[in-house]
Amino acid sequence: MSQSGVDLETSLGYLLKEASSALRAAMEEVLRPLGMSVTHYSCLELLAQRPGLSNSELARGAFVTRQTMNVLLQALEREGYVTRPAEAPVGKVLPARLTPRGRRSLEKATAAVRSVEVRMLAGMTEAEQSAAFRILKSMIHSLRDGEDGA
Amino acid sequence: MSQSGVDLETSLGYLLKEASSALRAAMEEVLRPLGMSVTHYSCLELLAQRPGLSNSELARGAFVTRQTMNVLLQALEREGYVTRPAEAPVGKVLPARLTPRGRRSLEKATAAVRSVEVRMLAGMTEAEQSAAFRILKSMIHSLRDGEDGA
DNA sequence: CAATCTATGTCAGAATACTGACATGAGTCA
DNA sequence: TGACTCATGTCAGTATTCTGACATAGATTG
Numbered sequence: 001m002s003q004s005g006v007d008l009e010t011s012l013g014y015l016l017k018e019a020s021s022a023l024r025a026a027m028e029e030v031l032r033p034l035g036m037s038v039t040h041y042s043c044l045e046l047l048a049q050r051p052g053l054s055n056s057e058l059a060r061g062a063f064v065t066r067q068t069m070n071v072l073l074q075a076l077e078r079e080g081y082v083t084r085p086a087e088a089p090v091g092k093v094l095p096a097r098l099t100p101r102g103r104r105s106l107e108k109a110t111a112a113v114r115s116v117e118v119r120m121l122a123g124m125t126e127a128e129q130s131a132a133f134r135i136l137k138s139m140i141h142s143l144r145d146g147e148d149g150a
Numbered sequence: 151m152s153q154s155g156v157d158l159e160t161s162l163g164y165l166l167k168e169a170s171s172a173l174r175a176a177m178e179e180v181l182r183p184l185g186m187s188v189t190h191y192s193c194l195e196l197l198a199q200r201p202g203l204s205n206s207e208l209a210r211g212a213f214v215t216r217q218t219m220n221v222l223l224q225a226l227e228r229e230g231y232v233t234r235p236a237e238a239p240v241g242k243v244l245p246a247r248l249t250p251r252g253r254r255s256l257e258k259a260t261a262a263v264r265s266v267e268v269r270m271l272a273g274m275t276e277a278e279q280s281a282a283f284r285i286l287k288s289m290i291h292s293l294r295d296g297e298d299g300a
Numbered sequence: 301c302a303a304t305c306t307a308t309g310t311c312a313g314a315a316t317a318c319t320g321a322c323a324t325g326a327g328t329c330a
Numbered sequence: 331t332g333a334c335t336c337a338t339g340t341c342a343g344t345a346t347t348c349t350g351a352c353a354t355a356g357a358t359t360g
Contacts, residue, residue: 008199008211012279013173013267015286020170021213022293023163037316049158056338061158063171068317070340091325092338117163122292124285129162132285135278136165142272143172189346206308218347220310241355242308305358315348321341328335 016139023120030112039064041113043072044098044106047082052095081105166289173270180262189214191263193222194248194256197232202245231255
């Protein structure tokens with residue numbers, strides 16, 4: 001008797017949420033022994049791959065608000081994982097960078113997270129991974145499209 | 151020079167998080183005018199499709215803790231969207247059900263959320279949707295497998 | 301039958317993320 | 331130049347979710 005509803009059993013949206021939730025749980029599990037949260041890790045990984053990112057850019061990359069990222073960055077700065085110049089080279093944008101300590105701390109976390117990703121991909125062929133990549137990109141694009149258009 | 155890292159640009163995990171984040175944002179956007187949060191909606195939708203679900207079952211279905219769901223259920227009960235018997239028919243499990251008011255409130259939300267899902271699926275063929283379904287199921291299965299095994 | 305284990309509902313406190321607000325710097329445009 | 335718009339960093343308060351803990355009911359096991 002599946003009425004006009006969304007039908008959770010066959011909803012791609014529900015499945016997407018389920019997969020994302022499972023991924024997050026798996027990441028939290030391997031990061032907890034390292035004393036690191038997912039957002040914490042995301043920030044460090046972003047900085048490793050794109051040194052000089054600003055607070056707002058990091059926030060967008062980690063899918064949190066810039067206020068949330070700012071609190072995290074201040075903590076990471078205080079604990080010596082990240083450095084930011086006292087004054088902005090241009091405008092108000094403060095480029096952040098990992099310290100050697102930050103890089104060292106990230107190493108173990110990266111390995112742990114990669115093991116999760118490998119596990120997630122287990123049982124998928126190369127072709128399926130490509131398909132997944134393309135399909136997810138398509139979903140993101142479609143969702144971002146009409147968010148405030150028309 | 152993409153070192154041994156996870157490489158955000160080609161990481162399925164990152165893309166999964168991005169898609170899930172976009173979906174959540176889109177849902178929040180259409181639900182906000184109805185005064186409903188995503189978790190709020192999830193609870194109602196679950197109850198519509200599977201009447202009599204307990205607090206803990208609803209929590210698992212909405213991917214939150216049972217404590218969180220309990221707080222929400224108490225609020226929904228107080229506002230007359232949901233009813234639970236005063237005493238458990240068996241054990242401690244309290245089966246929850248939508249009231250007519252709850253059903254009415256859900257109608258508009260379901261339509262709104264379905265429009266988001268339709269938008270997300272725009273540009274995907276039937277075959278791609280099937281592939282997405284299968285692939286997401288595979289990811290979930292792989293992630294849940296070894297979460298505390300071995 | 302008794303002991304143990306597991307799952308549930310619930311309360312309380314802690315952690316986390318968000319919304320609102322403000323000042324400031326850069327770009328646009330008349 | 332001056333007015334306007336936009337993005338940023340940051341502070342403060344609110345909201346949401348989580349972790350910890352407890353008592354209880356059912357299932358399991360010896």
